[in-house]
Amino acid sequence: MRCLGCFVLTKEVYCKKCKKALFATQKVSTTLDFDKKEFISATIELSEQMSISGVQDKISLKIENKKLIPTSTDGVYILKPVPLMDYGELLTDVAKNEHFTMQLASQVFKLETAKNALIAFSDGELAYITKRFDRVDGAKIKQEDFSSLARQTEQSHGKNYKYDYSYEEMGGLIKKYLPSYKIELLKFFKLILFNYLVGNGDAHLKNFSVLQRSTKEYGLSPAYDLLSSSLHLPNESRTALELFKEYESKSFEANGFYAYDDFMMFSKILEIPQKMAEGVIEDFLSKEKATLKLLDNSFLSNEAKERYREIFLDRIRAVFYRFNT
Ligand SMILES: [Zn+2]
Known part of the structure:
Protein backbone atom coordinates (compact mmCIF):
# COMPACT_ATOMS: atom_id res chain seq x y z
CA MET A 1 0.00 0.00 0.00
CA ASP A 137 8.84 19.96 22.59
CA GLY A 138 5.86 21.44 24.39
CA ALA A 139 7.13 25.02 24.23
CA LYS A 140 5.08 27.64 22.44
CA ILE A 141 6.76 29.52 19.61
CA LYS A 142 5.60 33.03 18.84
CA GLN A 143 3.51 33.19 15.71
CA GLU A 144 1.46 35.90 14.12
CA ASP A 145 -0.72 35.69 11.04
CA PHE A 146 -0.86 38.38 8.38
CA SER A 147 -4.31 39.68 9.30
CA SER A 148 -2.83 40.66 12.64
CA LEU A 149 0.36 42.06 11.01
CA ALA A 150 -1.88 44.09 8.69
CA ARG A 151 -4.04 45.07 11.69
CA GLN A 152 -7.18 43.88 9.92
CA THR A 153 -9.86 42.29 12.06
CA GLU A 154 -13.55 41.68 11.54
CA GLN A 155 -14.22 44.56 13.95
CA SER A 156 -12.00 47.00 12.07
CA HIS A 157 -12.55 45.88 8.47
CA GLY A 158 -15.82 43.95 8.40
CA LYS A 159 -16.63 40.39 7.32
CA ASN A 160 -14.30 40.50 4.32
CA TYR A 161 -11.22 41.46 6.39
CA LYS A 162 -9.16 38.41 5.39
CA TYR A 163 -9.55 39.24 1.69
CA ASP A 164 -9.48 43.00 1.71
CA TYR A 165 -5.76 43.33 0.92
CA SER A 166 -3.26 42.50 -1.83
CA TYR A 167 -0.23 40.22 -2.10
CA GLU A 168 1.77 43.32 -3.01
CA GLU A 169 0.88 44.87 0.36
CA MET A 170 1.72 41.62 2.11
CA GLY A 171 5.15 41.93 0.49
CA GLY A 172 5.37 45.38 2.09
CA LEU A 173 4.72 43.83 5.53
CA ILE A 174 7.41 41.22 4.94
CA LYS A 175 9.87 43.98 4.10
CA LYS A 176 8.83 46.00 7.12
CA TYR A 177 8.89 43.26 9.75
CA LEU A 178 11.27 40.52 8.66
CA PRO A 179 15.03 41.21 8.93
CA SER A 180 15.89 38.58 6.28
CA TYR A 181 13.22 39.97 3.98
CA LYS A 182 15.17 39.36 0.76
CA ILE A 183 15.05 35.61 1.30
CA GLU A 184 11.52 35.73 2.66
CA LEU A 185 10.20 37.72 -0.30
CA LEU A 186 11.55 35.08 -2.66
CA LYS A 187 9.83 32.35 -0.61
CA PHE A 188 6.64 34.40 -0.66
CA PHE A 189 6.83 34.84 -4.43
CA LYS A 190 7.21 31.08 -4.91
CA LEU A 191 4.28 30.37 -2.63
CA ILE A 192 1.97 32.81 -4.44
CA LEU A 193 2.97 31.33 -7.80
CA PHE A 194 2.41 27.81 -6.45
CA ASN A 195 -1.04 28.76 -5.16
CA TYR A 196 -1.90 30.10 -8.58
CA LEU A 197 -0.77 26.93 -10.35
CA VAL A 198 -2.82 24.63 -8.12
CA GLY A 199 -5.92 26.82 -8.08
CA ASN A 200 -5.77 27.84 -4.44
CA GLY A 201 -8.27 30.67 -4.21
CA ASP A 202 -8.29 30.52 -0.43
CA ALA A 203 -4.82 31.94 0.31
CA HIS A 204 -6.10 34.86 2.41
CA LEU A 205 -4.36 36.86 5.15
CA LYS A 206 -4.89 34.28 7.89
CA ASN A 207 -3.31 31.52 5.81
CA PHE A 208 0.14 33.14 6.02
CA SER A 209 2.10 33.63 9.22
CA VAL A 210 5.42 34.71 10.61
CA LEU A 211 7.17 32.63 13.22
CA GLN A 212 9.95 33.41 15.66
CA ARG A 213 13.07 31.42 14.87
CA SER A 214 15.60 30.10 17.39
CA THR A 215 17.68 33.19 16.64
CA LYS A 216 14.69 35.28 17.93
CA GLU A 217 14.32 36.82 14.48
CA TYR A 218 10.97 36.41 12.73
CA GLY A 219 10.65 34.68 9.38
CA LEU A 220 7.81 33.28 7.28
CA SER A 221 6.29 30.16 8.83
CA PRO A 222 6.15 26.92 6.88
CA ALA A 223 3.27 26.96 4.39
CA TYR A 224 -0.04 25.56 5.65
CA ASP A 225 -3.70 25.25 4.59
CA LEU A 226 -2.75 24.79 0.93
CA LEU A 227 -5.36 23.21 -1.27
CA SER A 228 -6.88 23.49 -4.73
CA SER A 229 -10.07 25.24 -3.71
CA SER A 230 -11.03 25.52 -7.40
CA LEU A 231 -11.57 21.77 -7.33
CA HIS A 232 -14.59 22.31 -5.10
CA LEU A 233 -15.57 25.84 -6.06
CA PRO A 234 -14.94 26.12 -9.80
CA ASN A 235 -16.45 29.58 -10.04
CA GLU A 236 -14.56 31.34 -7.28
CA SER A 237 -11.94 33.93 -8.23
CA ARG A 238 -8.49 32.62 -9.18
CA THR A 239 -6.67 34.21 -6.26
CA ALA A 240 -7.93 35.05 -2.77
CA LEU A 241 -6.25 38.46 -2.85
CA GLU A 242 -5.32 40.47 -5.88
CA LEU A 243 -1.64 40.52 -6.76
CA PHE A 244 -1.47 44.30 -6.90
CA LYS A 245 -2.85 47.13 -4.84
CA GLU A 246 -3.54 49.28 -7.89
CA TYR A 247 -1.42 48.23 -10.85
CA GLU A 248 -3.06 46.44 -13.75
CA SER A 249 -1.03 45.01 -16.63
CA LYS A 250 -2.07 45.31 -20.26
CA SER A 251 -2.17 41.54 -20.29
CA PHE A 252 -4.64 41.42 -17.39
CA GLU A 253 -6.68 44.24 -18.83
CA ALA A 254 -7.02 42.35 -22.11
CA ASN A 255 -7.60 38.84 -20.74
CA GLY A 256 -8.82 39.11 -17.17
CA PHE A 257 -6.42 36.55 -15.71
CA TYR A 258 -2.90 36.74 -14.32
CA ALA A 259 -0.21 35.60 -16.76
CA TYR A 260 3.56 35.80 -17.21
CA ASP A 261 3.77 39.61 -17.30
CA ASP A 262 1.82 39.89 -14.04
CA PHE A 263 4.07 37.51 -12.15
CA MET A 264 7.17 39.26 -13.53
CA MET A 265 5.81 42.63 -12.40
CA PHE A 266 4.88 41.14 -9.05
CA SER A 267 8.44 39.83 -8.61
CA LYS A 268 9.78 43.25 -9.51
CA ILE A 269 7.65 44.90 -6.84
CA LEU A 270 8.97 42.29 -4.39
CA GLU A 271 12.48 43.43 -5.41
CA ILE A 272 13.45 39.99 -6.66
CA PRO A 273 16.27 40.16 -9.22
CA GLN A 274 14.57 39.70 -12.57
CA LYS A 275 16.84 36.91 -13.78
CA MET A 276 16.07 35.03 -10.60
CA ALA A 277 12.31 35.51 -11.01
CA GLU A 278 12.50 34.29 -14.61
CA GLY A 279 14.36 31.25 -13.33
CA VAL A 280 11.71 30.49 -10.68
CA ILE A 281 8.88 30.72 -13.20
CA GLU A 282 10.73 28.56 -15.70
CA ASP A 283 11.51 26.02 -12.98
CA PHE A 284 7.88 25.90 -11.78
CA LEU A 285 6.55 25.52 -15.30
CA SER A 286 8.89 22.57 -15.83
CA LYS A 287 7.26 20.60 -13.02
CA GLU A 288 4.23 19.50 -14.99
CA LYS A 289 5.30 15.88 -15.40
CA ALA A 290 6.36 15.44 -11.77
CA THR A 291 3.10 17.01 -10.60
CA LEU A 292 0.92 14.73 -12.70
CA LYS A 293 2.88 11.70 -11.55
CA LEU A 294 2.44 12.56 -7.87
CA LEU A 295 -1.23 13.32 -8.52
CA ASP A 296 -1.66 9.85 -9.95
CA ASN A 297 -0.27 8.33 -6.74
CA SER A 298 -2.44 10.50 -4.49
CA PHE A 299 -5.54 9.35 -2.63
CA LEU A 300 -7.91 11.66 -4.51
CA SER A 301 -10.87 10.08 -6.33
CA ASN A 302 -10.47 9.60 -10.06
CA GLU A 303 -12.85 12.43 -10.77
CA ALA A 304 -10.92 14.77 -8.45
CA LYS A 305 -7.62 13.73 -10.04
CA GLU A 306 -8.97 14.51 -13.48
CA ARG A 307 -10.28 17.90 -12.38
CA TYR A 308 -7.07 18.75 -10.50
CA ARG A 309 -5.13 17.93 -13.66
CA GLU A 310 -7.32 20.22 -15.76
CA ILE A 311 -6.97 23.10 -13.31
CA PHE A 312 -3.21 22.70 -13.07
CA LEU A 313 -2.68 22.47 -16.84
CA ASP A 314 -4.92 25.49 -17.38
CA ARG A 315 -2.89 27.54 -14.88
CA ILE A 316 0.40 26.39 -16.42
CA ARG A 317 -0.90 27.70 -19.75
CA ALA A 318 -1.89 30.98 -18.10
CA VAL A 319 1.58 31.55 -16.62
CA PHE A 320 3.22 30.60 -19.92
CA TYR A 321 1.16 33.21 -21.70
CA ARG A 322 3.03 36.43 -22.58
CA PHE A 323 1.14 39.43 -23.76
CA ASN A 324 4.25 41.37 -24.73
CA THR A 325 6.22 39.29 -27.14
ZN1 LIG B 1 5.93 8.38 3.75
Missing part, protein backbone atom coordinates in the same frame (compact mmCIF):
# COMPACT_ATOMS: atom_id res chain seq x y z
CA ARG A 2 0.98 3.63 -0.24
CA CYS A 3 2.23 5.67 2.71
CA LEU A 4 -0.56 7.93 4.00
CA GLY A 5 2.12 10.64 4.29
CA CYS A 6 4.23 10.73 1.13
CA PHE A 7 2.58 8.10 -1.18
CA VAL A 8 5.65 5.79 -1.44
CA LEU A 9 4.95 2.07 -1.37
CA THR A 10 5.25 0.73 2.17
CA LYS A 11 4.13 -2.23 4.26
CA GLU A 12 2.87 -0.06 7.08
CA VAL A 13 0.47 2.87 7.28
CA TYR A 14 3.37 5.34 7.19
CA CYS A 15 6.86 4.86 5.78
CA LYS A 16 9.74 5.26 8.24
CA LYS A 17 10.49 8.80 7.13
CA CYS A 18 6.92 10.05 7.55
CA LYS A 19 6.51 8.25 10.87
CA LYS A 20 9.60 10.00 12.15
CA ALA A 21 8.53 13.39 10.79
CA LEU A 22 5.09 13.10 12.40
CA PHE A 23 5.72 11.27 15.64
CA ALA A 24 9.51 11.41 16.17
CA THR A 25 10.37 8.44 18.37
CA GLN A 26 7.01 8.25 20.14
CA LYS A 27 5.08 5.02 19.84
CA VAL A 28 1.57 5.84 18.76
CA SER A 29 -1.31 4.06 17.10
CA THR A 30 -1.46 5.16 13.46
CA THR A 31 -5.25 4.90 13.31
CA LEU A 32 -7.56 7.05 15.40
CA ASP A 33 -9.63 5.15 17.93
CA PHE A 34 -12.68 7.38 17.44
CA ASP A 35 -14.95 8.01 14.47
CA LYS A 36 -16.42 11.12 12.85
CA LYS A 37 -19.46 11.17 15.15
CA GLU A 38 -17.21 11.13 18.22
CA PHE A 39 -15.10 13.81 16.56
CA ILE A 40 -18.19 16.01 16.30
CA SER A 41 -19.15 15.54 19.94
CA ALA A 42 -15.54 16.18 20.99
CA THR A 43 -15.42 19.49 19.07
CA ILE A 44 -18.64 20.63 20.74
CA GLU A 45 -17.37 19.66 24.17
CA LEU A 46 -13.95 21.25 23.65
CA SER A 47 -15.33 24.46 22.17
CA GLU A 48 -17.47 24.87 25.28
CA GLN A 49 -14.35 24.52 27.40
CA MET A 50 -12.55 27.04 25.23
CA SER A 51 -15.63 29.28 25.06
CA ILE A 52 -15.88 29.31 21.27
CA SER A 53 -19.23 28.52 19.78
CA GLY A 54 -20.52 25.42 18.09
CA VAL A 55 -19.15 22.65 15.93
CA GLN A 56 -15.63 23.23 14.61
CA ASP A 57 -14.23 21.75 11.43
CA LYS A 58 -10.94 20.92 13.11
CA ILE A 59 -9.66 19.78 16.45
CA SER A 60 -6.36 19.67 18.36
CA LEU A 61 -4.84 16.30 19.23
CA LYS A 62 -2.14 15.17 21.60
CA ILE A 63 -0.56 11.82 22.31
CA GLU A 64 -1.59 10.08 25.49
CA ASN A 65 -1.09 6.38 26.26
CA LYS A 66 0.13 5.79 22.70
CA LYS A 67 -3.07 7.23 21.27
CA LEU A 68 -3.98 10.46 19.54
CA ILE A 69 -6.72 12.08 21.58
CA PRO A 70 -8.71 15.34 21.22
CA THR A 71 -7.55 18.07 23.59
CA SER A 72 -8.19 21.71 24.39
CA THR A 73 -4.67 22.28 25.76
CA ASP A 74 -1.16 21.31 24.66
CA GLY A 75 -2.30 20.19 21.22
CA VAL A 76 0.54 18.97 19.02
CA TYR A 77 -1.51 18.09 15.93
CA ILE A 78 -4.52 19.49 14.15
CA LEU A 79 -7.05 17.07 12.70
CA LYS A 80 -9.24 18.23 9.82
CA PRO A 81 -11.79 15.78 8.47
CA VAL A 82 -13.86 16.39 5.37
CA PRO A 83 -15.85 19.52 6.32
CA LEU A 84 -19.21 19.08 8.00
CA MET A 85 -20.54 22.21 6.40
CA ASP A 86 -21.25 22.42 2.71
CA TYR A 87 -18.11 23.25 0.76
CA GLY A 88 -18.90 22.92 -2.91
CA GLU A 89 -18.36 19.94 -5.17
CA LEU A 90 -16.43 16.70 -4.59
CA LEU A 91 -16.77 17.21 -0.85
CA THR A 92 -15.35 13.81 0.10
CA ASP A 93 -12.06 14.82 -1.55
CA VAL A 94 -11.41 17.95 0.56
CA ALA A 95 -9.04 16.38 3.13
CA LYS A 96 -7.23 14.41 0.41
CA ASN A 97 -6.95 17.56 -1.67
CA GLU A 98 -5.24 19.47 1.14
CA HIS A 99 -2.94 16.54 1.82
CA PHE A 100 -1.96 16.15 -1.85
CA THR A 101 -1.45 19.89 -2.33
CA MET A 102 0.78 20.11 0.77
CA GLN A 103 2.79 17.08 -0.41
CA LEU A 104 3.08 18.54 -3.90
CA ALA A 105 4.37 21.82 -2.44
CA SER A 106 7.10 20.11 -0.47
CA GLN A 107 8.02 17.14 -2.65
CA VAL A 108 7.89 18.69 -6.10
CA PHE A 109 8.03 22.46 -5.59
CA LYS A 110 10.45 22.29 -2.65
CA LEU A 111 8.50 24.74 -0.51
CA GLU A 112 8.78 24.48 3.25
CA THR A 113 5.46 23.16 4.57
CA ALA A 114 3.94 22.06 7.86
CA LYS A 115 4.37 18.32 8.37
CA ASN A 116 1.23 16.49 7.32
CA ALA A 117 -0.44 13.24 6.36
CA LEU A 118 -3.78 11.53 6.14
CA ILE A 119 -4.99 9.45 9.07
CA ALA A 120 -7.93 7.06 9.34
CA PHE A 121 -10.80 7.37 11.78
CA SER A 122 -11.79 4.09 13.47
CA ASP A 123 -14.33 3.49 10.68
CA GLY A 124 -11.72 3.96 7.97
CA GLU A 125 -12.68 7.46 6.77
CA LEU A 126 -9.54 9.50 6.06
CA ALA A 127 -8.88 12.91 7.62
CA TYR A 128 -6.05 15.39 7.18
CA ILE A 129 -3.60 15.67 10.05
CA THR A 130 -0.88 18.28 10.44
CA LYS A 131 1.75 18.84 13.07
CA ARG A 132 1.70 22.27 14.68
CA PHE A 133 4.85 24.25 13.94
CA ASP A 134 4.23 26.74 16.74
CA ARG A 135 5.05 24.08 19.32
CA VAL A 136 8.45 22.52 19.79
